[in-house]
Amino acid sequence: MYNNNKDTDSIKQDTQLADNVKQEEKEKKPKKLFTYINLDKISKKAINIFVVISVLLLVGVLFGYLIRAIVLKG
């Protein structure tokens, strides 16, 4: 419902504020062509954990299979 108590100036101010917020949000958006992930919101610690898990997985799988092959051969 339209608020009758508000005068024209305050409505204009509100509109201006809303426009400013929209503009700021627009500027905050990444300027990449296509974005898979917004890395600005991810901490370096989280990425480091991801790297460590991936390294452990790869080392485990690759060397696990290598050790398995050596054991089977032996």
Added chain:
Amino acid sequence: MSENKKSFSEKLKQGLEILKQSPKNIYDKTKKEILNNIDRKKKAIENFKTLDKKEKITFVKEKLIDNALYIIIFLFVIGVSIYNSKFISKASIINIVNQSAPRLIMALGVGGIIVLTGTDLSAGRIMAFVSIITASLLQSTDYASKMFPSLKFSPWLILLSFIISIIIGGLFGALNGLVVAKFKLHPFIVTLGTQLILYGLILWYVSLGSNNNQPLGGVDRTYGNVILGGFTLGSKENGIYISNYLWYALIITVIMWTVWNKTKIGKNMFAVGSNEEAAAVSGVSVFLTIVVVFTIAGVLYSFTGMIETVRVGSNSPSTGVEYELDAIAACVIGGVSFMGGVGKIRGIIMGVLLLQIVQAALVFLDLTSAPQKMVKGIIILLASAIDMRKYIAKK
């Protein structure tokens, strides 16, 4: 009219002068770049020496994490070589290089699209479609299950199929690029759609003529020699056989290196990939850049298709499955950033070779395709994690 002629001849003379100078310019520029690189490395070493102990440890740790993938693969390769010395035999190395060559051509196409922060899921199907069309046109005249029995083989058909292949690849690439650039749709979804369209076309095409959905084989020996023919380097007994398609891959790689590093379109591609808005403000046509990069990629897939027609031998609708994933993986491993604007041709070569080496090593461990896929998946995860880490560090 005479003025026009005069200006044309002047322009021609100027062009010839530039052409005469260009090899020297390219040589000078390359020499300068190499010297600059050496200077930069010397400075980096000097800077490292000035660091205190704690900073040195942090520096080494960072370098180790950034190169973790390469270190793990290197150690794994050493392990497999100890387990089975045949892995580092000449035959094995030649096999790895042979397997890598066609995939490298495809990866070079996908690499350009990833630099634009895109991806291409239709690469494998474009390649398969070209492969099937080439096979159907170039079957031997006396082949029993010929798809089009009335079509007699002639060397001219090789040229015709080459042109048709390039047009098909280029058209599908351009279609992808147009839709992406015009409607700002994500390449993932656009190329997924194209992939399905192409799969439908492949299924329809193999049912044509008297083929009855059978795999297409029996490609004429003349075309076989164009691709698989070659020469032996060294003695006949112990020499290395180099197939023609390795040369094709090498030539295409050199051309793509030139396109990426020495041409306007290459520079625009990196500019659009880094920051689309900034590129547009600087006067780069974002639309044209996207379309051209996708079209070049399409043409490169068709080159892979033309090679695989003979190399695979039997071309069916399942040809080319997962080729695009291998190409994307190779690019990510080679440091082509999914964040856009970053990537090098030598990185893509490295990525393709590393992926192929790991696959070959797993075969030497007598592993089935299931663990191979698992390993490939983990490698992609690690490569993208390192890529994200580098991106954050740069910011």
